[in-house]
Amino acid sequence: MNLNLFTVRDFSSSIDRMAAKRLGQWTTRLYIILLIIGLSIPALYAIIQSQTLTKTYKEPSFKLYEKLQRDHENALECPCSSIATAYNQFVKIDARFHEICLSPFASNQWYNNLTVGLVSNLSVYDDRDYRRFFSAHLQFLQGLCNISNESVSNTIDQFVSSLLITTQLLSKRDFHARVNSQMELSKSNAPITLGHFLFLIRNMNHGNAIISKYGTNFQYIFDIPDCDPHSNPYCNAALFTKAIIYDNGCSCGLFPLCTTQASFIESNSSQKIPIQGLKMGCTPSESFRASTLECFYNQSCLTLIQQYTNYKTRIDPIIPSNNSQFSINTTMAELIDHLFIEEWNTTINYSTYFEKCSPLSCSYTYIQRFNLFYIITLLLGLQGGLTIVLKWICPKLVYGLTKIYNYRKRQTNIIQPSCSHGISTINITTTHVYNANIDPKPIPTNRTLRSQSICQLTFQPILINISHPYYGPDNLLVADFNGDNQLDLAFFYTQLQRIIVLLGNGNGTFKTEKKIWTVLHGEPRYIAVGDFNNDNRADLAIIYVTEKKVYILLANDNEIFVENTKISMDGYPTLTDIFVADFNGDKYLDIAVVDSMPASILIFVGYGDGSFSKPTMLSVVPSSAPECFAIVDFNDDGQLDIAVKNENSMTISIYFGRGDGTFEVPKWFYTGPLFSECRILTDDFNGDTRSDLLCYNSRKNLIGLMAGYGNGTFERPKWSNINNISASSNISDNNFYVNTRYETVVNNIWKKTLRANYFEDETVNFVNDYNCDDHADIISYDRYSVIFGLLGQGNDNFEKQTILSPIGYESIRDIAVGDFDNDSYQDIIVTLYGSSIFKILLNRFECCKRNKL
Numbered sequence: 110m111n112l113n114l115f116t117v118r119d120f121s122s123s124i125d126r127m128a129a130k131r132l133g134q135w136t137t138r139l140y141i142i143l144l145i146i147g148l149s150i151p152a153l154y155a156i157i158q159s160q161t162l163t164k165t166y167k168e169p170s171f172k173l174y175e176k177l178q179r180d181h182e183n184a185l186e187c188p189c190s191s192i193a194t195a196y197n198q199f200v201k202i203d204a205r206f207h208e209i210c211l212s213p214f215a216s217n218q219w220y221n222n223l224t225v226g227l228v229s230n231l232s233v234y235d236d237r238d239y240r241r242f243f244s245a246h247l248q249f250l251q252g253l254c255n256i257s258n259e260s261v262s263n264t265i266d267q268f269v270s271s272l273l274i275t276t277q278l279l280s281k282r283d284f285h286a287r288v289n290s291q292m293e294l295s296k297s298n299a300p301i302t303l304g305h306f307l308f309l310i311r312n313m314n315h316g317n318a319i320i321s322k323y324g325t326n327f328q329y330i331f332d333i334p335d336c337d338p339h340s341n342p343y344c345n346a347a348l349f350t351k352a353i354i355y356d357n358g359c360s361c362g363l364f365p366l367c368t369t370q371a372s373f374i375e376s377n378s379s380q381k382i383p384i385q386g387l388k389m390g391c392t393p394s395e396s397f398r399a400s401t402l403e404c405f406y407n408q409s410c411l412t413l414i415q416q417y418t419n420y421k422t423r424i425d426p427i428i429p430s431n432n433s434q435f436s437i438n439t440t441m442a443e444l445i446d447h448l449f450i451e452e453w454n455t456t457i458n459y460s461t462y463f464e465k466c467s468p469l470s471c472s473y474t475y476i477q478r479f480n481l482f483y484i485i486t487l488l489l490g491l492q493g494g495l496t497i498v499l500k501w502i503c504p505k506l507v508y509g510l511t512k513i514y515n516y517r518k519r520q521t522n523i524i525q526p527s528c529s530h531g532i533s534t535i536n537i538t539t540t541h542v543y544n545a546n547i548d549p550k551p552i553p554t555n556r557t558l559r560s561q562s563i564c565q566l567t568f569q570p571i572l573i574n575i576s577h578p579y580y581g582p583d584n585l586l587v588a589d590f591n592g593d594n595q596l597d598l599a600f601f602y603t604q605l606q607r608i609i610v611l612l613g614n615g616n617g618t619f620k621t622e623k624k625i626w627t628v629l630h631g632e633p634r635y636i637a638v639g640d641f642n643n644d645n646r647a648d649l650a651i652i653y654v655t656e657k658k659v660y661i662l663l664a665n666d667n668e669i670f671v672e673n674t675k676i677s678m679d680g681y682p683t684l685t686d687i688f689v690a691d692f693n694g695d696k697y698l699d700i701a702v703v704d705s706m707p708a709s710i711l712i713f714v715g716y717g718d719g720s721f722s723k724p725t726m727l728s729v730v731p732s733s734a735p736e737c738f739a740i741v742d743f744n745d746d747g748q749l750d751i752a753v754k755n756e757n758s759m760t761i762s763i764y765f766g767r768g769d770g771t772f773e774v775p776k777w778f779y780t781g782p783l784f785s786e787c788r789i790l791t792d793d794f795n796g797d798t799r800s801d802l803l804c805y806n807s808r809k810n811l812i813g814l815m816a817g818y819g820n821g822t823f824e825r826p827k828w829s830n831i832n833n834i835s836a837s838s839n840i841s842d843n844n845f846y847v848n849t850r851y852e853t854v855v856n857n858i859w860k861k862t863l864r865a866n867y868f869e870d871e872t873v874n875f876v877n878d879y880n881c882d883d884h885a886d887i888i889s890y891d892r893y894s895v896i897f898g899l900l901g902q903g904n905d906n907f908e909k910q911t912i913l914s915p916i917g918y919e920s921i922r923d924i925a926v927g928d929f930d931n932d933s934y935q936d937i938i939v940t941l942y943g944s945s946i947f948k949i950l951l952n953r954f955e956c957c958k959r960n961k962l
């Protein structure tokens with residue numbers, strides 16, 4: 110997957126574009142994976158985990174409430190706006206009494222009419238004649254019905270005037286249950302109250318032995334003595350009472366409930382005519398409680414009563430009701446206990462209760478296990494924040510892991526391999542810390558803007574003067590040689606056979622208090638820089654002009670280089686280049702040495718301690734010497750490949766790495782004659798995140814691009830002209846200032862003339878994104894010592910900007926690129942022939958500031 114959502118700016122501008130794009134692809138994969146995981150976990154949780162949701166309806170109507178009640182009976186909650194309401198607002202109660210209380214027998218008129226026929230002096234009747242207290246029974250019946258009616262009315266009034274207090278609207282079922290329970294409580298209390306009252310009266314009568322006026326419980330006994338009361342003062346008559354005995358020897362003096370069958374007794378006769386259902390006893394009240402109402406349902410019995418009471422009007426019996434809960438032989442005591450009530454009639458209006466409650470809202474909660482809308486909104490809500498966090502953390506995580514992976518290698522920043530026959534350098538990437546001690550003023554280059562001008566580079570010049578009596582320094586090496594994460598500067602004095610190192614301060618200046626130098630074995634011809642022993646300090650691999658060996662010089666704690674290993678190159682007389690990379694993925698740098706006769710590439714696998722294995726040889730095109738090299742992953746398999754431009758054959762060979770230090774049989778690609786006139790460069794030059802091959806032909810001012818497909822194959826070369834946007838530069842010596850002086854004194858100098866490269870084309874090409882537009886740019890210089898930049902547009906086109914023109918007869922000996930002031934932007938350092946002056950051009954990143962806005 111070649112998708113890349115991240116730019117070079119998301120990592121560090123100090124890394125090369127191809128590495129940044131590779132990191133971008135890995136970061137994109139990590140970002141997508143973490144984003145999917147980050148969204149999948151809450152989505153899965155939302156699917157599995159049940160959700161409790163609440164839905165609310167404001168001021169619902171009764172019809173809506175009934176629907177909600179049917180659908181969500183147990184979960185529905187409706188707070189009342191009025192929490193207290195009298196029962197009479199929605200409850201109506203009345204009672205249906207027994208027929209006896211509704212019949213004429215319980216009326217005052219019937220009592221008067223029936224008793225008018227009796228003798229006013231009831232004592233004329235026999236003591237056991239029912240006529241003596243028949244009127245008392247009728248009066249008691251009438252009183253009981255009235256008391257029952259009054260008691261029921263009071264109970265109903267008391268109930269309906271009480272308040273129903275509810276904070277929540279009761280459901281219809283709960284409302285009816287609540288009302289009915291309160292009603293049942295009131296109904297049960299009514300007969301209890303009356304029963305307690307009657308019980309009190311009955312016990313008071315019996316306990317005090319109150320004599321009934323009807324002579325039914327006690328009778329008076331007058332005892333007249335046989336003596337003469339006049340002659341005997343102690344002869345007195347006595348009056349005392351005697352308890353009447355009823356059935357089964359029951360004495361009214363002991364028990365109040367003694368009864369016997371009620372009957373009429375004929376005058377002057379002892380014949381008893383029983384009356385159905387009625388009883389006589391100690392008191393009229395107790396005997397009537399033991400009686401039944403059978404007589405009132407029987408015409409014969411009523412006729413008998415009519416006959417003995419001299420009542421002339423016809424008396425009709427009570428017609429029994431089919432829906433009565435009492436039978437005709439039910440005792441009066443049982444009827445009294447029920448207050449003569451057959452049934453209670455209740456009317457409850459729930460809609461009125463709803464109106465009185467007047468709920469402000471109704472809500473219900475429900476559990477939902479899968480809510481697609483909720484899941485979508487949840488994911489959309491998380492996606493924004495998760496994207497921001499992941500886009501911020503993923504580049505740092507990948508970049509940090511990469512730094513850890515390469516911690517002990519400190520592999521140089523492979524800018525571009527050189528095709529010159531001089532020294533090729535590889536610059537180590539370091540950690541940059543901005544130093545506020547330098548506040549240079551940007552000095553823009555001259556430029557001719559187009560209508561669609563890309564952002565041009567602006568540099569701040571600094572001059573370093575290293576004063577001594579000999580020629581200036583030869584070639585430059587930029588790396589961290591002392592492990593302080595600041596770029597240092599190493600250069601050669603071929604005449605002195607010395608390597609001198611200036612330690613960087615991280616702000617564009619260099620230390621002057623230390624003289625770090627190392628004696629060489631002769632004139633170095635090819636040098637590669639890398640951390641070969643994983644001590645976080647850059648080491649050197651040198652091939653001298655006069656010796657066929659590779660010397661490994663390791664940097665130590667004393668900040669000098671110590672010779673560690675000599676790799677013999679016997680049998681390979683024409684060594685033409687050296688470069689380093691980790692070809693087998695063991696985190697240790699390996700070395701590749703190029704020989705032209707026989708044409709081959711020798712791979713030495715590093716062991717991480719400064720020593721190397723025996724070589725593995727890669728054959729090159731027969732009868733053609735390898736001329737230019739590039740190391741990059743061309744087929745996107747994560748393994749480094751080698752591109753070799755073959756001299757005089759108009760071809761490029763690609764050696765695809767297997768990741769173990771070995772390579773596949775090379776594939777050849779035809780380039781055409783124009784490619785043979787320039788060196789190859791690699792990067793993503795057309796913005797498709799794939800590694801391309803590029804040739805810059807300065808003599809013809811042409812750019813040739815072989816676009817890569819990402820699978821190890823390329824398009825045929827496409828050539829385009831370069832537009833000049835700046836013809837000359839106004840950077841001069843007046844813009845420089847001297848900030849460092851470094852002097853060396855070396856005795857017994859053996860002078861030797863170094864090879865000059867006046868008439869070569871570009872000696873070194875540096876590819877990076879220098880103006881922060883996410884397109885690959887090129888820094889180089891030409892035979893006229895003009896430093897220029899080819900600013901890429903990401904569409905195979907470049908615009909040429911002159912950065913620094915020579916002053917007088919100045920001639921550039923070498924240039925290098927690195928971040929010397931820790932601002933994460935690439936600067937340029939220049940050495941001149943015959944001069945001890947270093948020119949440092951600090952990238953003032955005006956383009957980067959604008960592109961980041």
